[in-house]
Amino acid sequence: MTQSIHIKNQTFVLHPCGGMFWEEKSMLLISDVHLGKVAHFRKFGAAVPRKAIHKNYVLLDSIVSHFNPFQICFLGDLFHSSLNKEWELFQNWVAKTPAEIVLVSGNHDIISPLKFEKLGISVFEELIIEDFLLTHHPEERQGFFNFCGHIHPAIRLRGFGRQNLRLSCFFKSKNQLIFPAFGKFTGTHTLQPKKGDEVYAIVEDEVVQV
Amino acid sequence: MDGKHGLLNAPTGSGKTYALWFPIVLNYIQKNPEYRTKHKKGLKAIWITPLRALSQEIKQSAERITQDLGTQMTVGIRTGDTSSSERAKQKKNMPDLLITTPESLQLLLSSKGYQKVFKNCSAIVVDEWHELLGSKRGVQMELGLSRLKTITADLRIWGISATIGNLEQAREVLLGPASEALTNSVLVKANLNKKITVKSIIPKKMETFPWRGHLGLHLMEEVVPIINNSKTTLLFTNTRGQCEIWFQKILEKHPEYAGEIAMHHGSINKETRLWVEQAIRNESLKAVVCTSSLDLGVDFAPVETVVQIGGPKGVARFLQRAGRSGHRPGKESVIYFLPTHAIELIEASAMQKAVRNAAVEDRIPYLNSYDVLIQYLTTLAISDGFYPDEIYLEVKQTFCYQTLTKETWQWLLNFLVMGSQSLKTYDEYKKVEVESDGKFKVNNLAIARRHRFQIGTIVGDASLSVRYQKGGYIGTIEESFISKMNPGDVFTFAGRNLEFIRIKGMTAQVRNSPKRTNKIPSWMGGRLSFSAKMSEILRQELYSAKLDSKFQSIEISALAPMFAKQREESIVPKPNQFLIETFKSRDGYHHIFYPFEGRAIHEGMSSLLAYRISLLTPITCSLAFNDYGFELLSDKEINMQDVLDNNLFSPEYMLSDLQKSLNSNEMARRKFRDIAVISGMVFTGYPEKGVKMKHLQSSSQLLFDVFKDFEEDNLLYQQAFTETFEHQLEEGRLRLALERISSQEVVWKKCENPTPFSFPIITDRLREKLSNEKLADRIKRMTKLLTK
Numbered sequence: 001m002t003q004s005i006h007i008k009n010q011t012f013v014l015h016p017c018g019g020m021f022w023e024e025k026s027m028l029l030i031s032d033v034h035l036g037k038v039a040h041f042r043k044f045g046a047a048v049p050r051k052a053i054h055k056n057y058v059l060l061d062s063i064v065s066h067f068n069p070f071q072i073c074f075l076g077d078l079f080h081s082s083l084n085k086e087w088e089l090f091q092n093w094v095a096k097t098p099a100e101i102v103l104v105s106g107n108h109d110i111i112s113p114l115k116f117e118k119l120g121i122s123v124f125e126e127l128i129i130e131d132f133l134l135t136h137h138p139e140e141r142q143g144f145f146n147f148c149g150h151i152h153p154a155i156r157l158r159g160f161g162r163q164n165l166r167l168s169c170f171f172k173s174k175n176q177l178i179f180p181a182f183g184k185f186t187g188t189h190t191l192q193p194k195k196g197d198e199v200y201a202i203v204e205d206e207v208v209q210v
Numbered sequence: 211m212d213g214k215h216g217l218l219n220a221p222t223g224s225g226k227t228y229a230l231w232f233p234i235v236l237n238y239i240q241k242n243p244e245y246r247t248k249h250k251k252g253l254k255a256i257w258i259t260p261l262r263a264l265s266q267e268i269k270q271s272a273e274r275i276t277q278d279l280g281t282q283m284t285v286g287i288r289t290g291d292t293s294s295s296e297r298a299k300q301k302k303n304m305p306d307l308l309i310t311t312p313e314s315l316q317l318l319l320s321s322k323g324y325q326k327v328f329k330n331c332s333a334i335v336v337d338e339w340h341e342l343l344g345s346k347r348g349v350q351m352e353l354g355l356s357r358l359k360t361i362t363a364d365l366r367i368w369g370i371s372a373t374i375g376n377l378e379q380a381r382e383v384l385l386g387p388a389s390e391a392l393t394n395s396v397l398v399k400a401n402l403n404k405k406i407t408v409k410s411i412i413p414k415k416m417e418t419f420p421w422r423g424h425l426g427l428h429l430m431e432e433v434v435p436i437i438n439n440s441k442t443t444l445l446f447t448n449t450r451g452q453c454e455i456w457f458q459k460i461l462e463k464h465p466e467y468a469g470e471i472a473m474h475h476g477s478i479n480k481e482t483r484l485w486v487e488q489a490i491r492n493e494s495l496k497a498v499v500c501t502s503s504l505d506l507g508v509d510f511a512p513v514e515t516v517v518q519i520g521g522p523k524g525v526a527r528f529l530q531r532a533g534r535s536g537h538r539p540g541k542e543s544v545i546y547f548l549p550t551h552a553i554e555l556i557e558a559s560a561m562q563k564a565v566r567n568a569a570v571e572d573r574i575p576y577l578n579s580y581d582v583l584i585q586y587l588t589t590l591a592i593s594d595g596f597y598p599d600e601i602y603l604e605v606k607q608t609f610c611y612q613t614l615t616k617e618t619w620q621w622l623l624n625f626l627v628m629g630s631q632s633l634k635t636y637d638e639y640k641k642v643e644v645e646s647d648g649k650f651k652v653n654n655l656a657i658a659r660r661h662r663f664q665i666g667t668i669v670g671d672a673s674l675s676v677r678y679q680k681g682g683y684i685g686t687i688e689e690s691f692i693s694k695m696n697p698g699d700v701f702t703f704a705g706r707n708l709e710f711i712r713i714k715g716m717t718a719q720v721r722n723s724p725k726r727t728n729k730i731p732s733w734m735g736g737r738l739s740f741s742a743k744m745s746e747i748l749r750q751e752l753y754s755a756k757l758d759s760k761f762q763s764i765e766i767s768a769l770a771p772m773f774a775k776q777r778e779e780s781i782v783p784k785p786n787q788f789l790i791e792t793f794k795s796r797d798g799y800h801h802i803f804y805p806f807e808g809r810a811i812h813e814g815m816s817s818l819l820a821y822r823i824s825l826l827t828p829i830t831c832s833l834a835f836n837d838y839g840f841e842l843l844s845d846k847e848i849n850m851q852d853v854l855d856n857n858l859f860s861p862e863y864m865l866s867d868l869q870k871s872l873n874s875n876e877m878a879r880r881k882f883r884d885i886a887v888i889s890g891m892v893f894t895g896y897p898e899k900g901v902k903m904k905h906l907q908s909s910s911q912l913l914f915d916v917f918k919d920f921e922e923d924n925l926l927y928q929q930a931f932t933e934t935f936e937h938q939l940e941e942g943r944l945r946l947a948l949e950r951i952s953s954q955e956v957v958w959k960k961c962e963n964p965t966p967f968s969f970p971i972i973t974d975r976l977r978e979k980l981s982n983e984k985l986a987d988r989i990k991r992m993t994k995l996l997t998k
Binding site: 038039042043044045046047048049050051052055084085086088089157158159160163165167184185186187201203204206208210 | 625629630634636637638639640641654656657660797798830832845890891892893909911912913916917919920921924985986988989990991992
């Protein structure tokens, strides 16, 4: 179950996988996938289950087929580390995905942009689309609404009977929306919402505003 | 030693170090008649100590013997504190007698050509074996010994243990079941019969004595005359945080003690600790506030009196601490028990009885710890490599792996080489390689370096070193504490007020501050549970509440006002009664159960019961437990009549229910943390290089989820559950406890207010969770609460 929100007269659909669809532009935005992380660990002798590698691609396929976007924009940390054999899997995925792909590079994206460009993926430091500023690290710039990632935001909920829960979320403040990490094998960082912030938590297969 | 192996049961301070060093040196003299002139170099004996703080003391006693007997033998120490230049020197020229820790022994096995180093080693002594026995360090030791048995020509193995319930088993674990060494061994008991006197400190006004709390500061003034009347007093606290607070408060109220009182705990830097230990020996200190860091070894003759603040949770530990005083043969040991809250007086009374009956608990050895075995095999692979068939036979002889099958062994080898059970082309997994002749070997230097670093890690929260900006080292602190601090915040540590400046790498930089503060770091560390014996005695003491005060211990009769308060709304249970209390508060609906079986059993029982209740109705509970009982706290009322009618305390199907309940809470997840680190799946990073390793760091939590989703049959993942059953929840005891309950009459009291019994439980913030409700439903309720 998705959740629609409106920012500056544009419509955005939040998906429980952790991606967001920009309806007017037919653009799917996704942040912090950290592909290649499992392979990187294994290469260095940490036996993370191999099957976990494929989960990211399954999720990517499912969200892409749900929206059928014209364009896919990754907000950084697409690839976790230096080149490893998972790059081949990524190549295959790019080849069979019909949408145009762009990458706003993040701190983990240490693979040469030339490699990406060979696959037809343009790499940018940042992107400005109308009033929207797309970056990896959160930024504030006069007159722009910022879409970003990097933080891997989560929220802590408390309830009666000393219950508490931590959930990955989309974290929206006045001029900024921080994306949850899309990748399966990534951690989160808990944020404390202030007055006026909006939090959309990912609850299994739903996006719920809390 | 008489050519035999064995276990020596002796308390601290009975001259045990001499008892074993002496024959070792004599043996050398006998075999080398020309020992005075012709000294043969090389390692001859190893002394293993669990605490590196003890190594200095042991070295001194060894040196006294080697010199007195006129040998040219050298004595050396090799622990985590040993400098790398010293290590390099030792590598070229090993001391004749080496004092080391289990981890450092493993490190020796990880260096090239180790077989030659140990070839002529004729004796190994494992000191304080009872401390190692119930831990994975004990397993590490078993594996180390299994290797040494093969590569030495003629090795004697000796252990030294304080009194524990299962001494015979301790010997079996040390030497290996069905081993030749065990057949040719003895158990020597030093019969010293030291007199131990336990005195409880009883609050003068019971009415105002708190029902909960763990600091015990209310009774601080009672300690002052004890300190004044004795040459040196040790005050044992249960946590490092408590230690810091007591030290600070005593000085605050009694500045006259300045310079005469010190503090000692495991996170303070080594120099300070050594200074304190020396000062105790010099009799220049009136009192030392300490933790278990002073439990072991080191003889402190001047200590006359010991004070235990708060329940020690174990008879063996209590006896050990009592033994720290009156350290000369024939002298009486005096220990004061200072309760931190009312119910602990029951414990004080029970402890006295336990000491009289020497009702000492068992230390349960680990079985099938695959994580330690993976670590050990990697260790052998980075030094000279190993041939599986040879090592399998050795490993199989240990107590821990006596039931290891060929199939499981093959699984472990596959895991080492492929990181899984099958080969896939795109996989770049790299760790151990199989060479053409079948030898398992690590050839990658970076992997070897990371592994060596990991061997020494005692698993815990990531810790940072605390330093002044100019570099002066103060101690270590847990990351979880420092991450809550902002620059400029002041906290108390090692008895100083320190202002936090910044984190740099894995170091927290601080400066001295004149500001006062109440922020004191807490170290998690294990909370211990009562043993079966101790719980039994505890219940007997409690049942004596109904007797006339003439037949009660002074502690129990002092508790009369609290029992009266308890009876206002509830009861003090009799032997045939099982008490349940329920009431509502601001926090939610409290349901409290009192089996009086010890913390571990209550943990399992609460999880089991919550799971069974969740089968009747969707529910979310938070669970809390202590040594007396446990609580299910929920945002909805549990229908207690349903619980009773459905016989939810039944021991039937216990195991399968317990297993299912573990899937819905966090216990196994926490166990997995150690397993992931020990087996090398999670890398904790180099101490000063924190940031550089970022790409390789992950949390074991994350890893646990990945295993749950993708590789549930992984033996290391499974191990987390087995360990939870066997070591944490003590399955066997749990069953007995349930059987006992089913023979009791249930008394269910609906109360208006919390009772004195319930108070310590309901205020406990460390909780387990269990839920089988749909997440979205829970969140909707929480959201409603937020917006209200």
